[in-house]
Amino acid sequence: MEVLIKLDRVTKTYHMGEVTVNALRETTMDVFQGEILVILGPSGSGKSTLLNIMGGMDLPTTGEMIFLGENLSQASDHRLTSYRRNEIGFVFQFYNLIPDLTGKENVELAADLVDEPLDVHEVLKDVGLADRMDHFPSQMSGGEQQRVSIARAAVKNPRLLLCDEPTGALDYQTGKLILSLLAKINQDHGSTVVIVTHNTPIGDMAHRVVRMRDGTIADIKENTSPLPPERIEW
Amino acid sequence: MSALNNKLWRTISKTKGQFIAVVAVVVVGVAVYIGMTTAYYNLNASKEKFYRDRNFADYYFQVVKAPQQVTKQIETIPGVAGVTGRIQKDVSLVNDFNKRATARLTSYTMPVEYEINSLQLLTGRFFAAETASQPGEPIRTGDIEILVDPQYAEGNLLDFGDTVNIVAEGKIVPLTVVGTATGPEFIYLMKDAGTLLPDPKTFGIIMISRERAEEILNLKGQINQVLISLVPGADADRVARQVEDVLEPYGNLASYPRKQQLSNAMLEAELDGLRASSRFMPAIFLGIAAAIQFVILSRMVRSQRLQIGIMKALGYRSRQVILHYTGYSVLVALCGAFLGTLFGLALSSFMSDTYAMYFNLPTTIGAVNTQAIVYGFVFSIVISTLAGLTACRSVVTINPAESMRPEPPKGGGKTLIEDWLWLWHRLDTAWKMSIRSAARNRGRFGITTIGVVFAVGMLVMSLFTLDAVDYMINKHYYQDQRYDYLVRFASPVKESELLNIERVEGVQKSEPLLEVPVKINFNGKSEDDVITGLEPGATLKRLSDQHEHPIEVPGEGMLISQRTINKLGAKVGDMVEVETLLGIGPSRQTPVKIVGISNQLVGGGCFVSLQQANLLLQVRQLVSGVMLKMDPVFSTGLEAELEEMTAVSSILSRQKELDNFNKNMEASLYSISVLVIFSLLLGFAIVYNSSVISFSERQRELASLRVLGFSIKEVSGILLKENLLQSLLGVALGLPFGYLMVKGYISAVNTDLYSLPVIIYPATYVYAVLGSFFFIIVAHLLAVRGVKQLQLVEVLKNKD
Structure with missing residues (x-):
C-alpha cells in the first residue's frame, strides 16, 4: 500500500510556564492510503498530539512529517491551512460544531472551502440526518451532533479523516453507529481514517492498531480480518 | 462564504442590544458630520454666491x-x-x-x-x-x-x-x-x-x-x-x-x-464654529464607536476561540476568519452610515431653516452634499474596519490544536490596591472581586473609562453654553450695566439739556456719558475703538479690570480694553495717541496715558472721565447720551416722552434687550437638548456594552455565587460595583476634561467681536454628574437583566 503520511522521529515538546512536557518522543510510523488506523493509548500518551501533527494543526518540535512525499514539518501557516483545507477532515470528541449555525450550515461551512465538495444533502442523508439538518447544535443529541461533525469532515471528500475520540462522549449504541459511518466513508470514498481512542475494542475494526505509551509507540499490530463496527463489543 | 454570513447574522441578532447601541453612536457621528458639513457647505456657498453676485x-x-x-x-x-x-x-x-x-x-x-x-x-x-x-x-x-x-x-x-x-x-x-x-x-x-x-x-x-x-x-x-x-x-x-x-x-x-x-465677521464666526463642531463632534462619536467595537470584537474573538480554532482546523485562513469578525464592525458602519445619512439630511435641513431665520441670504443653497455623504460612509467604514481588524488580530495567533484545550487562566496575582492593606481589609468581598476583575481586564477598563470621560466632557460642554450666556447676561445686564435706559442723542448736546430728561417723572438717577469713536495709535500700530467718558464715581455703569475686580473711572488717563491693548502691543503706563473720529469738527490728536485695563464682555471698552472725553474733542460739558435708573411704574411714560424728543437717536431699554435675548435663547435650547441627549447616548452605549460583556464573561462565576446562596440583588450588586469602578473614574476625569473641551472649543471659535467666557458653574458639574449616573444606572440595569434568568445548572455545565 502507498504511504500517505510518513512520520520520522517526530518529537513534540510543550513549555507550560516552567514545566516542560514531552508529549511525543522520537515517534516514527507510516499511515497508508485507504486504511483504517486506530491509535490506542491512555490519556496523556501523546495520541492526540500525534493526530494534531498529522492533521497540520501543530508542527513537530523535531523530526519530519511527510505527506505524499512533501515535507510539512516546517511548513508555513499558509501551506498548513491549504493542507487542512484540501486533504484533512476532523472529527472531535466534543463535536465542536459552530453553535450559531444549523447542522446543514455547519456542513456548508466546510463545503464552501473546497472546489469540488460532495453534495451537502447527500452527505447529511448518508449520516442519517436528512430530517434534522435544519436544527441548531443545541437542539440535537450528542449522537446527532457527532453525525453532523462527520458529515462536515466528509463533505470535503478529504484524503485523510482524523477522528479524536469520536465516541468518547457517546453512549454504546450511538458510538457504534458513528464507527459504522466512519467505516462506510472509508469504504465508499477510499478515505484514510485515523481514529484516536482509549477504548481498546475499537481496534478490532482497524486494519492496523498503534499502541502508544508515554509519548512513544509501544507497538503496531496488523489486523488481517477487521470486524465491522456493528460486531464490536465493549 | 454563505455559512459564515449566516453565522455573522446570528451573532448580530444574539448581541442586538450591543449592536444597536454602537450603531446609534455611529449614527450620531455620521448624522452630525453630514448635517453640519452640509449646513456649512450650503451656508458658505450661499454666502460666496451672494458676495460674488453683489460685488x-x-x-x-x-x-x-x-x-x-x-x-x-x-x-x-x-x-x-x-x-x-x-x-x-x-x-x-x-x-x-x-x-x-x-x-x-x-x-x-x-x-x-x-x-x-x-x-x-x-x-x-x-x-x-x-x-x-x-x-x-x-x-x-x-x-x-x-x-x-x-x-x-x-x-x-x-x-x-x-x-x-x-x-x-x-x-x-x-x-x-x-x-x-x-x-x-x-x-x-x-x-x-x-x-x-x-x-x-x-x-x-x-x-x-x-x-x-x-x-x-x-x-x-x-x-x-x-x-x-x-x-x-x-x-x-x-x-x-x-x-x-x-x-x-x-x-x-x-x-x-x-x-x-x-455682518461678514458674524457670518464667518458662525461658519468657523460650524466647521469646528463638524470636525470634532463626529471624531468623538466615531472614535468612541470604534472603541466600543474594539471591545465587543475583542471579547467575541476571545469567547469564540474554540470556534475560530475549528474554522482553522477545517482549513479557513486567518485572513478569512478576521474578515468574518471584522464584518461585524463593517455592518455596524454601514447601518450607522445609512441611518446617519438620513438623520444628517434632516439635521442639515433643520439647521438651514434656523440659519434662514438669522441670516438674510436671498438664495439658500439647499443642496444635498454628496461629498459629505460619501465621506460619512468612508470615515465610518474605515474607522470601524480598523477597530475590527485591530480587535481581531489575535485570530492569527490562535492555534487550532491549542484552541481545543481549555484556555490557561490569566495571570492572576495581586492588584496594586492590595498593597494598601488598611484599605484592602476594609473592602467587602464584592468590591475585592470587582477590583480584581477590573485589573484583569485593563484594556476594557481603560476604554470604558475613556468613553465615559468623553461622554461626561460632552455633557459639560453642552451645558456650558447656558452658563456662558447666563454669565454674560448677568455680567452685562445686571452687574456692568445698572441703568434701565440708555438714551443716545443724534449729536452731542450740552450737559445742561439733560435737565429735560431728568425731570421726567420716575427718573431716580441719571448719569451722562460722552462716547467718542477714536483711533488709538501706538508704536506705528493703530486700532479703532470707542472711548466712553463717564463721571468719576458713576454708579450706573460698573467697570471691572481683567481680574473682575471693580475699578473706578480714573480722573486722568484711560482704561483701555484688553483686546485693544493686546493688538497695539502696549502695556499699562504707556502713552498712546488718541485721534478722535467724531463726524463733527476736525479730528484731534491727544496723548493719553493708559492707567488700567477694563474688561468688557461685549463691545468696545475704553473709559476716561467725562472731562477728559471733552478735552479729547476740545469741547466743554458736552454729552452724547445719558443713563437712567427708573421707577419701573413710570417706564411707559418715560418712553413716550423720549420718543417725542427729536434730538434722541436711540433708546436702549435693558428690559427689552433682555426679552430679545431670552427669545433668541429658546432656539439654542433645542440644540443644547440635542447635544445633551447625544452625550447621554454616548455614555449609555459604552457603559452598556462594557456591562454586557462583563456579565457574559462572568456568568459562570455569578451562577456559582447564586448556587452558594447569593441573592439576585447581591449578584447584580457585584456587577454594579465593577461598573461603578470604571464609570466613576470616568466621571471624575470627565469633569476637568469637559472644562478643557470647552476651552478648546472657545479658542476654535473665538472672534474679534466677542469672546464667550470659559465659565462653568458648579451646578453644571452637578448636572453632568447626575446625567452620568442616569446613563450608568440605565445601562447597568439593561445589561444585567439576564441575572434573573441565569440557568444555574446549565451555566455551570457549559464549558464555553
Whole structure:
C-alpha cells in the first residue's frame, strides 16, 4: 500500500510556564492510503498530539512529517491551512460544531472551502440526518451532533479523516453507529481514517492498531480480518 | 462564504442590544458630520454666491463727507478694481408704534448692478429715483420711496405702500416702503459690535436712491462712504493706505477690511464654529464607536476561540476568519452610515431653516452634499474596519490544536490596591472581586473609562453654553450695566439739556456719558475703538479690570480694553495717541496715558472721565447720551416722552434687550437638548456594552455565587460595583476634561467681536454628574437583566 503520511522521529515538546512536557518522543510510523488506523493509548500518551501533527494543526518540535512525499514539518501557516483545507477532515470528541449555525450550515461551512465538495444533502442523508439538518447544535443529541461533525469532515471528500475520540462522549449504541459511518466513508470514498481512542475494542475494526505509551509507540499490530463496527463489543 | 454570513447574522441578532447601541453612536457621528458639513457647505456657498453676485466690497472707508468725484481719483489707484461712493448714515426712526429705533440709511445709484455691495430685490419693486415734490417744498408722504430689509419689514409688519418716518437733519421725513431688499453687507444685521444680538424691532436698513438720500440728509453731491473692490492679488493694506491718503482732506473716520465688516465677521464666526463642531463632534462619536467595537470584537474573538480554532482546523485562513469578525464592525458602519445619512439630511435641513431665520441670504443653497455623504460612509467604514481588524488580530495567533484545550487562566496575582492593606481589609468581598476583575481586564477598563470621560466632557460642554450666556447676561445686564435706559442723542448736546430728561417723572438717577469713536495709535500700530467718558464715581455703569475686580473711572488717563491693548502691543503706563473720529469738527490728536485695563464682555471698552472725553474733542460739558435708573411704574411714560424728543437717536431699554435675548435663547435650547441627549447616548452605549460583556464573561462565576446562596440583588450588586469602578473614574476625569473641551472649543471659535467666557458653574458639574449616573444606572440595569434568568445548572455545565 502507498504511504500517505510518513512520520520520522517526530518529537513534540510543550513549555507550560516552567514545566516542560514531552508529549511525543522520537515517534516514527507510516499511515497508508485507504486504511483504517486506530491509535490506542491512555490519556496523556501523546495520541492526540500525534493526530494534531498529522492533521497540520501543530508542527513537530523535531523530526519530519511527510505527506505524499512533501515535507510539512516546517511548513508555513499558509501551506498548513491549504493542507487542512484540501486533504484533512476532523472529527472531535466534543463535536465542536459552530453553535450559531444549523447542522446543514455547519456542513456548508466546510463545503464552501473546497472546489469540488460532495453534495451537502447527500452527505447529511448518508449520516442519517436528512430530517434534522435544519436544527441548531443545541437542539440535537450528542449522537446527532457527532453525525453532523462527520458529515462536515466528509463533505470535503478529504484524503485523510482524523477522528479524536469520536465516541468518547457517546453512549454504546450511538458510538457504534458513528464507527459504522466512519467505516462506510472509508469504504465508499477510499478515505484514510485515523481514529484516536482509549477504548481498546475499537481496534478490532482497524486494519492496523498503534499502541502508544508515554509519548512513544509501544507497538503496531496488523489486523488481517477487521470486524465491522456493528460486531464490536465493549 | 454563505455559512459564515449566516453565522455573522446570528451573532448580530444574539448581541442586538450591543449592536444597536454602537450603531446609534455611529449614527450620531455620521448624522452630525453630514448635517453640519452640509449646513456649512450650503451656508458658505450661499454666502460666496451672494458676495460674488453683489460685488461684496473688499475695503470700507468712512469719511465725514467728500465730493462724489473723489471716487474717480480712487479708481486710478493701482490694485483697485472698482469703487462705489455712497451715503450711509444712522438715523432715528419712528415706526408705526411710535417707538424709537435706528435705521441705517444707505444710498444706491441706479442701476444698482454696477455698484459694489449692490442690493438684491426680494419683494416689491425698486424705488424711483425721482420725487414728486419740487426742491424746497416740504416732503409729503409718498414722495420718497425706499426698500427695507426683510427682517425689519417682518418685525414691524411693514407692507408695500406703508410709511416709515425718520428723523433727518432735525425734521421728520415720511418714507414709503415699496419692497424689501438685502445686500451682502446686511446678511447678519446688528447695529454695532456692542449689540449682542440682532433685534429687527429696533434696528433696520433703509435702502434709498442716492438723489433722495442727498436731499434729505442735505449732502448734495457728497458721499460719506467709499467701498472698493481689489484686483486679485493686490496688497490690500497698501491700497488702503493710498485710498486713505486721497480721502485725508475729507476727514477719515474709519477704514476696515472685509473681514472686519460686522455682518461678514458674524457670518464667518458662525461658519468657523460650524466647521469646528463638524470636525470634532463626529471624531468623538466615531472614535468612541470604534472603541466600543474594539471591545465587543475583542471579547467575541476571545469567547469564540474554540470556534475560530475549528474554522482553522477545517482549513479557513486567518485572513478569512478576521474578515468574518471584522464584518461585524463593517455592518455596524454601514447601518450607522445609512441611518446617519438620513438623520444628517434632516439635521442639515433643520439647521438651514434656523440659519434662514438669522441670516438674510436671498438664495439658500439647499443642496444635498454628496461629498459629505460619501465621506460619512468612508470615515465610518474605515474607522470601524480598523477597530475590527485591530480587535481581531489575535485570530492569527490562535492555534487550532491549542484552541481545543481549555484556555490557561490569566495571570492572576495581586492588584496594586492590595498593597494598601488598611484599605484592602476594609473592602467587602464584592468590591475585592470587582477590583480584581477590573485589573484583569485593563484594556476594557481603560476604554470604558475613556468613553465615559468623553461622554461626561460632552455633557459639560453642552451645558456650558447656558452658563456662558447666563454669565454674560448677568455680567452685562445686571452687574456692568445698572441703568434701565440708555438714551443716545443724534449729536452731542450740552450737559445742561439733560435737565429735560431728568425731570421726567420716575427718573431716580441719571448719569451722562460722552462716547467718542477714536483711533488709538501706538508704536506705528493703530486700532479703532470707542472711548466712553463717564463721571468719576458713576454708579450706573460698573467697570471691572481683567481680574473682575471693580475699578473706578480714573480722573486722568484711560482704561483701555484688553483686546485693544493686546493688538497695539502696549502695556499699562504707556502713552498712546488718541485721534478722535467724531463726524463733527476736525479730528484731534491727544496723548493719553493708559492707567488700567477694563474688561468688557461685549463691545468696545475704553473709559476716561467725562472731562477728559471733552478735552479729547476740545469741547466743554458736552454729552452724547445719558443713563437712567427708573421707577419701573413710570417706564411707559418715560418712553413716550423720549420718543417725542427729536434730538434722541436711540433708546436702549435693558428690559427689552433682555426679552430679545431670552427669545433668541429658546432656539439654542433645542440644540443644547440635542447635544445633551447625544452625550447621554454616548455614555449609555459604552457603559452598556462594557456591562454586557462583563456579565457574559462572568456568568459562570455569578451562577456559582447564586448556587452558594447569593441573592439576585447581591449578584447584580457585584456587577454594579465593577461598573461603578470604571464609570466613576470616568466621571471624575470627565469633569476637568469637559472644562478643557470647552476651552478648546472657545479658542476654535473665538472672534474679534466677542469672546464667550470659559465659565462653568458648579451646578453644571452637578448636572453632568447626575446625567452620568442616569446613563450608568440605565445601562447597568439593561445589561444585567439576564441575572434573573441565569440557568444555574446549565451555566455551570457549559464549558464555553
